[in-house]
Amino acid sequence: MKIYLDLCAIQRPLDTPNQIRIILKSEAVLGIIIYCDSGQGELLYGCEQCSFPIRKEHTLAVLAKAKDVITVGTKEQSRATDLITFSIKPLDALHIALAESDNADYFCTCDDKLLRNANHVKNLTVKVVNPVELVQEIEK
Numbered sequence: 001m002k003i004y005l006d007l008c009a010i011q012r013p014l015d016t017p018n019q020i021r022i023i024l025k026s027e028a029v030l031g032i033i034i035y036c037d038s039g040q041g042e043l044l045y046g047c048e049q050c051s052f053p054i055r056k057e058h059t060l061a062v063l064a065k066a067k068d069v070i071t072v073g074t075k076e077q078s079r080a081t082d083l084i085t086f087s088i089k090p091l092d093a094l095h096i097a098l099a100e101s102d103n104a105d106y107f108c109t110c111d112d113k114l115l116r117n118a119n120h121v122k123n124l125t126v127k128v129v130n131p132v133e134l135v136q137e138i139e140k
Contacts, residue, residue, distance in 0.1 A: 001138070003032060004044040004099035006092070006109045009131055025110050028131035032108065035138060044070060044104050070098040087117045099126045108134050 013026040036043040070076075076097040083093035092114050099107040107126045109115060118128035129137065 001041045001106070002044055002102065002104040003036060003041050003134065004095070004102070004104040004107045004126070005029070005032070006095050006107070006111070006114075008110045009108045012110045012131065025131045028135045029108075029110075031135055032131060032138075041138070044099065044102055070102045072098065073101075076101050083121060086120050088114060088121075096124070096126065096128065100124070106134055106137070 009025075009029055012022070012029045015022050015026065017023045017026065032041070033043070035041050072094065076094065079097035079100060080090065080093040083096055084090055088096070092109075092111065096107055096118065104126045107118075107128045108131055109128065110130055112130075115128060115130060118124065127137075
């Protein structure tokens, strides 16, 4: 199983746990990382930068576990342009295009707006889910 984590999912465990949904998603992300570490899943990622030192350190530690880092080509840029028409932000669209390009099974994000907008795209080849949904899929 190939899993593409976006930056907000990777960094969810660093967020202030002041809501139950943040706590649940944080634990789910940590479980997904352990799941991939055990060899049951493959962690994928496209390049992204983070400017906050602690978040950057955490992100780089998670990304070091990735089996594959996907690069941007013209195919991915074109697909991202298509996805933008569904009110998906350009960087998010590019990440979904990268996940599709590497045949990811799941694109995992904590961005609720991205999740809603991705649901309007009928021809996605990757399932866009939040971390809790992904854990439920894994546990089936």
